[in-house]
Amino acid sequence: MKSLFASVLVAMVPAFAVAANSDAAPAKPAHKTVAKASTAKAKPMTSREQLHSAAKQVASGFDAAEKALTPEELAIADKVYVGRMPCELGAYVTVSADGAAPGYFHVEGRGFKYHMAPVVSATGAIRLEDHKAGAVWLQIPNKSMLMNQKIGQRMADECMSSQQVAVAEALKKNPPPSLLDSRN
Template sequence: MKTLIASALILLAPAFVLAQTPSQPAAKQATKAPAKTKTVKAEPPSSRTQLRSATGQVAAGIMAAEAALSPAELAIAERVHVGRIACELGAHVTLKADPASPGHFDVEGKGFKYRMAPVATTTGTVRLEDQKGGAVWLQIANKSMLMDQKRGQRLADECMSPEQSLVAEAIKKNPPPSVLEPLPIAKQ
């Protein structure tokens, strides 16, 4: 019985709502019809046009974000060794600074090509990253290496620019003390 009453109320509710709204008299037509103006509807842009426009806007946004490097990142970019750098096993890596986008580098070698930007580190190591490609270029005083983070492997190791070769030779001639060995005791 309850369901019957509830169903009846649900069906009659719209009729009660319509009965409460006041009816408005039909508007009288004006005696003089205003001059009709022709309106031409602009054709809406096609989905391809919208897609191209959106793609262009996204690309412009990416380029603007790419160009916006902090002063610290630009300082790191100044320390990057550029040119053709020899690596172990006869491999080589070529680093080129992008003149159109300061602070960005094109890193190429056998089977890879990345566009990298500097990333600040706490250790002072020069670190370039291609976040889209998943590659990292690490440069310390005596050597550099290129790693593929996605695959978890080194693409190039023991890469040395002429400046790094000089530092490596100096380390071989006068090795720094090991952190694992005790400090020498001063003689009195």
């Protein structure tokens, strides 16, 4: 992406350089007139300001492209449980959809707030990540947990939505067979 950004800027530089080096001087009026404040013309942008503005527009385009989610990631986002979820040791985590960015979520609790996006996982677990903060929200059928990879600790564990509580209760009543017991 950075090389694409650099090539776009390099392509734009010659056009701005020509505008900046133009020998044509603006025409001056023969007599001075006093302009009213409401009809004052805006000062034209310098080539440096034009280049800076163009660079900002290109960068915002890259940010939007990076934030765009794939159809697979959007499918994962549809499976995320939202709401306030009680966790072990009296903690809680609130997961809410970001209305401004479809597929993104705000995950917050006591002392933390993350903006997370769905990530495809090989295990099938629902996984949300905040790459900048290093936070990961993992959701499996019977519980969820929040980890911070940068500081290397679990921030919340045994968090359960009402759906996950139902699954956990069903697993207690009817546990799956052990992998070790399935040998013949």
